[in-house]
Amino acid sequence: MSLEAIIFKNGKLRLLDQLQLPFTTTYIDIETIQDGWDAIHQMKVRGAPAIAIAGVLTVAVELNKQNFQSVDQIKKFTFQSLDYLVTSRPTAVNIGDAAEKIKQFCLSLEKEVTDPNNYKLKLTEKMNSMLDEDVATNKSIGKHGALDIIEKLSGQEKAKILTHCNTGSLATAGYGTALGVVRSLQEMGNLEHCYCTETRPYNQGSRLTAYELVYEKIPSTLICDNMVGLLLSRQKISAIVVGADRVVANGDTANKIGTYQLAILAKYHNVPFYVAVPTTTIDLNKRTGSEIVIEERPSKEMTHVKDIRIAADGINCWNPCFDVTPADLITGGLITEHGVFKPNELESKIREILRV
Numbered sequence: 001m002s003l004e005a006i007i008f009k010n011g012k013l014r015l016l017d018q019l020q021l022p023f024t025t026t027y028i029d030i031e032t033i034q035d036g037w038d039a040i041h042q043m044k045v046r047g048a049p050a051i052a053i054a055g056v057l058t059v060a061v062e063l064n065k066q067n068f069q070s071v072d073q074i075k076k077f078t079f080q081s082l083d084y085l086v087t088s089r090p091t092a093v094n095i096g097d098a099a100e101k102i103k104q105f106c107l108s109l110e111k112e113v114t115d116p117n118n119y120k121l122k123l124t125e126k127m128n129s130m131l132d133e134d135v136a137t138n139k140s141i142g143k144h145g146a147l148d149i150i151e152k153l154s155g156q157e158k159a160k161i162l163t164h165c166n167t168g169s170l171a172t173a174g175y176g177t178a179l180g181v182v183r184s185l186q187e188m189g190n191l192e193h194c195y196c197t198e199t200r201p202y203n204q205g206s207r208l209t210a211y212e213l214v215y216e217k218i219p220s221t222l223i224c225d226n227m228v229g230l231l232l233s234r235q236k237i238s239a240i241v242v243g244a245d246r247v248v249a250n251g252d253t254a255n256k257i258g259t260y261q262l263a264i265l266a267k268y269h270n271v272p273f274y275v276a277v278p279t280t281t282i283d284l285n286k287r288t289g290s291e292i293v294i295e296e297r298p299s300k301e302m303t304h305v306k307d308i309r310i311a312a313d314g315i316n317c318w319n320p321c322f323d324v325t326p327a328d329l330i331t332g333g334l335i336t337e338h339g340v341f342k343p344n345e346l347e348s349k350i351r352e353i354l355r356v
């Protein structure tokens, strides 16, 4: 495992404080529901899948700590805690999806288990299983994405990939989604170079993705967000591969701010544009991207870096954390753990696979 954003051992949860990277590697102990909510809201842990797993394991920590007199008490505490944790950030669907799945598991489990201690054990085992499941999902995404990209390469060509934000081990339980595709290409011997954008204002690219790429000695170059147009005009980029926070039924995709303009540049330069996404990020309850709530974050995240002011005092700021890329700009396809799908076939394929 390269870098672990989430460590859950013996009922205790430790999160890598990503606000301190790449300067220091500091883990924080999560002991209460509020600790978990704060860590997600402040983006000490971030990344759609990682947020979901950190949220659910926060509940597991409290379940392990507390004594409950009945299954009903456990269920009530779990439901209330999940409902609160889902409010920590609005755009990514994964934490809401995970909360719903845990609630469904609680309801089915109570039909089989009446002893509170046994119920709590099986519930926390289910919560813990999310970590390994996520890594397996990401490796499958990586494989499907890499093979699809390799198929489009000519002759002995190796892939040059551009990615945005951080979608690696620091955004998931491990391996990553879009960065998982880069890792798979590297493992298959088909990666020539990975370009990553700095991704202002939180700088997930320069602080986190660059950190992962250097750590694993993957050939890579950091560029500023405003350099992508020139890069595409000068280099033969094989594909742009990004992550997602919420993909809706028609394939419209919410992802880190700046993704939409990358997709427009990709269209103009005829570079395949892929979204790498686990099915836990797909929200078939929303029809189009217009229904997605876009989180706006504090101006200070734009005007300061490590408490040093970099913008004029008194200037107004607008700091949307995500944007929505229309499905018709996702020309390479949506890379899932079940395969690569075109936006217009996504809903039918996912409903067929998940039988929903």
Ligand SMILES: CSC[C@H]1O[C@H](OP(=O)(O)O)[C@H](O)[C@@H]1O
Pocket (backbone or CB within 6 Å): 046, 047, 048, 049, 164, 165, 166, 167, 168, 171, 172, 177, 178, 204, 242, 243, 244, 245, 255, 256, 257, 321
């Ligand atoms: C596999 S991470 C998906 C997604 O989450 C990131 O957002 P944030 O860093 O604000 O949590 C980014 O949009 C990634 O593409």
